[in-house]
Amino acid sequence: FVCLKELRTRHSTLSFSSSSSRSSSSSSSYNKTQQRLPGAIIIGVRKGGTRALLEMLNLHPDVEVAKAEVHYFNVEEHYRRGLDWYRSQMPLTSSGQLTLEKTPGYFASPPVPERVWNMNPAVRLLLIVRDPAVRLISDYTQVLHNRLTRHKPYQPLEELLLHNGQIDPGYKALQRSLYYHHLTQWLDVFPKKQIHVVDGDALIRDPFPELRKAERFLKLSPRINPDNFYLNTTKGFYCLLSDGHDKCLDESKGRPHAPLSAQVLRKLCRYFEQPNKMFFEMIGRSFSWC
Numbered sequence: 241f242v243c244l245k246e247l248r249t250r251h252s253t254l255s256f257s258s259s260s261s262r263s264s265s266s267s268s269s270y271n272k273t274q275q276r277l278p279g280a281i282i283i284g285v286r287k288g289g290t291r292a293l294l295e296m297l298n299l300h301p302d303v304e305v306a307k308a309e310v311h312y313f314n315v316e317e318h319y320r321r322g323l324d325w326y327r328s329q330m331p332l333t334s335s336g337q338l339t340l341e342k343t344p345g346y347f348a349s350p351p352v353p354e355r356v357w358n359m360n361p362a363v364r365l366l367l368i369v370r371d372p373a374v375r376l377i378s379d380y381t382q383v384l385h386n387r388l389t390r391h392k393p394y395q396p397l398e399e400l401l402l403h404n405g406q407i408d409p410g411y412k413a414l415q416r417s418l419y420y421h422h423l424t425q426w427l428d429v430f431p432k433k434q435i436h437v438v439d440g441d442a443l444i445r446d447p448f449p450e451l452r453k454a455e456r457f458l459k460l461s462p463r464i465n466p467d468n469f470y471l472n473t474t475k476g477f478y479c480l481l482s483d484g485h486d487k488c489l490d491e492s493k494g495r496p497h498a499p500l501s502a503q504v505l506r507k508l509c510r511y512f513e514q515p516n517k518m519f520f521e522m523i524g525r526s527f528s529w530c
């Protein structure tokens with residue numbers, strides 16, 4: 241279906257009138273497409289379900305997404321290239337459409353909130369979170385996978401996570417799960433109403449309700465339906481259906497997680513209790529994590 245969307249965009253570049261079910265933005269016979277800066281960004285969290293959220297929002301006829309992570313605001317070399325470079329990474333859209341990009345690295349990168357504000361203080365931000373202990377294990381599993389693929393040595397998770405039998409606060413993957421800490425930096429810059437929190441665990445269990453809430457936040461007409469999703473029992477995750485085409489996320493999403501003993505997991509959950517509470521207070525809702 242991604243290809244179909246691309247075809248439709250090219251058609252509108254060539255000024256074909258659209259006979260498909262696309263909404264008002266593509267209904268005029270001449271609707272010039274161009275690359276635009278994003279109106280919304282999925283800022284994180286890493287391993288929270290950012291790819292699934294992007295692909296699912298891309299089902300909406302008024303949304304076009306940057307396929308690859310752009311890493312504009314968090315990588316100095318990219319940032320120095322300026323906004324024209326950033327814009328050139330974006331998909332073609334017609335005037336009524338929303339441009340969306342996702343870079344999970346934005347959430348925990350200190351200079352990013354102000355840089356995003358400087359680009360567009362009205363940009364809408366989506367933050368997808370997941371149980372921070374599970375997120376950490378997923379984060380470790382990805383790094384482990386990369387190291388194994390490159391035949392590099394790796395340390396077991398417990399070795400990285402514990403120092404003298406206690407949780408080591410210096411472990412990077414642990415720090416990335418301190419959502420309240422990173423969100424504080426965003427709320428120093430953006431008003432709360434501009435950041436929508438998506439429940440990443442709920443998105444895995446049943447994507448549609450989370451998508452409907454995201455559509456509302458993005459002021460999109462409700463066009464994504466429960467029929468756009470089916471549970472792929474082999475993969476154990478929901479896959480996407482659109483225009484008779486189906487698509488599952490690739491095998492890097494939904495990998496079996498590296499093991500962690502029940503005892504260390506309990507320690508980890510205890511460690512996250514307080515930071516989670518602070519995060520819940522900050523966003524005015526809670527999740528049943530750990």
Ligand SMILES: Nc1ncnc2c1ncn2[C@@H]1O[C@H](COP(=O)(O)OS(=O)(=O)O)[C@@H](OP(=O)(O)O)[C@H]1O
Nearest residue numbers: 286287288289290291292378477478489493494495
């Ligand atoms: N529908 C569907 N299909 C497959 N995977 C899904 C889906 N919805 C959410 N997820 C979860 O997304 C997790 C990966 O998160 P991200 O895409 O944010 O990862 S990354 O930071 O971009 O690497 C990934 O984490 P792991 O299960 O740990 O691999 C998935 O659990």
